[in-house]
Amino acid sequence: MASPPHAAKVLVVGSVNGHLAEFFAKIKKLDAKHGPFSVLLVAGNLFGAVDQADGDEIGALLRDEIPVPIMTYAIVGDQELPRRVAERIALRSGEICSNLVVLAGQGVLQTSEGVKIAYISGRFASQDAASPDASPGDAAEPPDAAEPPDAAEPSKLECAFGRASINDLVAQVAAENEKAFQRTQAQPSIDILLTFDWPYGVVAAAQPGARFACNKVSFVCAAVMPRYHFAAGEGVFFERPPWKYDDRVVVGRGPAAAPHFTRFIGLGAANESRHGKQRWFYAMNVQSLQSASMGSSAPSAAPAGCTANPLFRFGRIGRTLDTRSLPRVLAAIDGTGDGDGDDDGGGGGRRGPGGRGGRGPPPPLSYVCHSCGQPGHWIGDCPTRDQQKRQRTDGPPPPGYVCRRCKEPGHWRADCPAGDARDRAHQADALAKCWFCLANPDVDQNLMVAIGDEAYVAMSKGALVVGGAPGGEFRGFASPIPGGGHVLVVPIVHTDSLRRTREAADDDDGGATRRLGAEIDRWAAAVAALFAEYGCVPLAFETSRCLPHVHTTLQMIPIPKAKAAAVRPALEALCAAEGLSIESGYPEAPQSGYFVVADPSTGDNLFLHIPKQTKGFNLEIGRKLAAALLGVPEREHWRECVVSEAEEGSERDKFIAAFARHDFAR
Incomplete structure (x- = not known):
């Protein structure tokens, strides 16, 4: 049996800004004192300004007269490369001299120890510096009016990048995440991400006036999900507490699987910068994620003090990048960040100054x-x-x-x-503050099951049924479906009624409403197919008050197939008690509220009209109907059924595993 791979000892430094002989002499001392290191990574400017470059030193480096003691990979920061260096890069595919490679552009490289390094050189092409007068409370990143939505790559690729570069890197990472797997879900594979700019989100606490914080880099980090992210653009040292992702983002196999997490480290300059003397190097032992995902080594456990994902809106990605999810993930960048004005760097979706109702940035051109x-x-x-x-x-x-x-x-x-x-x-x-809007950074990620393009599936808070019924039977509120099966199908965009998704014409709003309705139907069919495997049918209902601030949902609760024919009589009994009547369609007024449940025995929709004064209408009538059918009236109210987050997570994981073969977004 092969022995587990050894961890690689990696040294990362910030910008060097020239003085190469002095710098590599320092590295030789560090290697003797703290090494030996397998690789040295430079997360900023290796060379100084072109007009200040020491011609004799550049020539000595190119002639191998300046010893480079460790295999070194350097990205490009915001300084244009010296002409002779750029020519050598083009001639030798990035190799400058012995043990030194400059990583222009973007890509993924793997060291001999199996450590995978993703990188993107330069600054985002049209990002302007943040206002020096910006305060910590300023939520929105300055818009980039100079960049059209489909801007081409910048001409100076060595010190700038654009959207095409981002798309290419993310596509490479998607392929890397799948390499070690056969018929299994991809896992994060990038050990280290190198960028020059810092990402928004992590920058808020450390550098409120940060010049180079970039939402495009936030997107890259959220999609790549590296174990370590290093950036040198601010010239200061800052180590943020690590953050975790959705519980489905794990590394390792079987019982050894562990939640994935990311650390961000900003580095100072090797030579004193405008910030004074800052810590400029960081050393660590790296056990490659790829070896853990293949089962060759145990993954690192998430350290104490892990926080929620600070990248805000990009936390919605919420799953490991693979080639199937790639188009949807790439589409996210078109509605976010620099020049688009959809995301705020300070956190909180569109709640910054100047947007919705004057409380956030304007929408992107694509919205x-x-x-x-x-x-x-x-x-x-x-x-x-x-x-x-x-x-x-x-x-x-x-x-x-x-x-x-x-x-x-x-x-x-x-x-x-x-x-x-x-x-x-x-x-x-x-x-x-909407509970169901994914743009809300406080949305309960603990209940999320699957996310599509227009809608998502989540477990219900305070579910009426739970899993665990023996022998495939349905006993009271104990369901035979793993995790219980009480789920919500929810529009991603804030929607107060599903009525419009049924009545909209194909050419209304570019077909967006009809697409939403089609995807909700597809999710509902997927859930129903899972229920059928356990001898159950869905009690699917919507309670819509048609109020702009109320986000509607389609609730689906499993009931035994034998009880399908009892749905209409049970609803009639409830109506008789409440002084209501079953209607054949929606209310005449488009803005009137309604309750609708699908009769699982006939497929007919049964409607109740909610009066304008809703005080006397039981808004939990759908849940009351399900409780009556299952004989558990004590579970009519969701607040009486709330369990701990650990129990919620356990039920969710069981349902996800059972639902996986029906999840068309995987």
């Missing part, structure tokens, strides 16, 4: 409002909102009506100009 189908504004700022309000009031106010808000006649209170700003602010605040 189309899902309400009116026009670009240029978020759905929360849609100008058709006033028209929608008027639809609820059935025409102009009668003579003598006086608005109770401004005390003036001629308009309904809902249309009062004095209230528009306050209403927008209130709605934007409600949307920012």
Whole structure:
């Protein structure tokens, strides 16, 4: 049996900025004192400014007259390379001299010890420096008006990169993540990521006025998921506490699998910089992730003090990158970061100054409002909102009506100009705190099961049923389905009703609403297929109040197939007790609330109309119906069924494993 691979001892340094003979002499001393090191990595400018370059020193390096004691790989920072160095790179594929390779552009390399290093050289092509007057509370990264959405690669590839470079690197990593696997899910494989710019998110606590923090680098880090991320662009030392990802992102196999985590380290310059003397090197032992994913070694356990993913919106990626998820992951960059204005570097989606209702950045050029189908504004700022309000009031106010808000006649209170700003602010605040919006950094990731392009599947908080029924039977609230099976199918975009997904025309809003409806149906069919394997059918229902600040969901609860025919009689009994009646379709008014449940025995939709005054309507009537069918009335209210996060995670993992063969987004 082969012995486990040995860890590689790696030394990483920040910018060198010339003085190469002196620098490599320092490295020789460090290697003698703390080594021997397998490899040296330079995360910034190896050479100084071109107009200050020491011609004799450059020549001596190219002639191998300056000893390079360790195999060294250096990315390019923000300094243009000396002409003779650039020519040598082109001639020798990056090799400058013995033991020294310059990593221009982007790519993935693997050392002889199996350590995989992803890199992208330079600064993002059109990113402007952040304002020196920026304060820690400024959430949004400065927009890059100079870059069109589909900007080509910059001409000076040696010290700048663009979106094509990002796409190429992420595609390479996707292939690397799959290399060690046959018929199994890919795992993170990149041990070290080298960039010059720092990523937004990690920069907020360390350098509020950071010049080079870049959302594009945040995207790269979130997609690549390296074990270590080094950057030297700020010239200061900063080591952030490590962060973990979604629980599905693991390294290792079987019982030895462990949650994956990332460490970020910013490094100072080897020669004193504008920040004064800073720690400029970092040494560590690296056991390659690839060896752990192949089962050749045990993965490192997540250290104490791990935090949530600080990369905010990019945390939505939430899974290991592979070739199947690659198109969806690459699409995320078109709506985020530098020049697009969709993500804020300080955290919190679009809640920074100047966006929705004046509380965040404007939408990217690629964004189309899902309400009116026009670009240029978020759905929360849609100008058709006033028209929608008027639809609820059935025409102009009668003579003598006086608005109770401004005390003036001629308009309904809902249309009062004095209230528009306050209403927008209130709605934007409600949307920012929405439980189900993935743009909310506080969304409960512990319940997530699968994420598609338009909708996602999550376990229900306070699930009505749990797993563990023996022998494939259904006993009370003990379901035969692993994890219980009470799930929600949720639109990714904030949506207050699924009615429009059924009634929208193909050409409405570019087909976005119809695509959402189609994907929700596809997820529902996938869940139903899993239920069928255990002799169950779904009780699928939606309760929609058609309120802009309420995010609708399709709930699916498994019930025994033998009880399918009892759904309508049970609903009729509830209606009789509540003074309601079963209707044949949606309410006439588009903005009226409704409850709809699919009869699993006939396929018919059974509707209840929610009156305008919802105080007397039981908004948990769908759950009450399921509890009545299963004979567990004590579980009608979700708050009475909430369990610990550990139990939630256990149930979720069991369901994910059973649902995997039906998850079309994997």
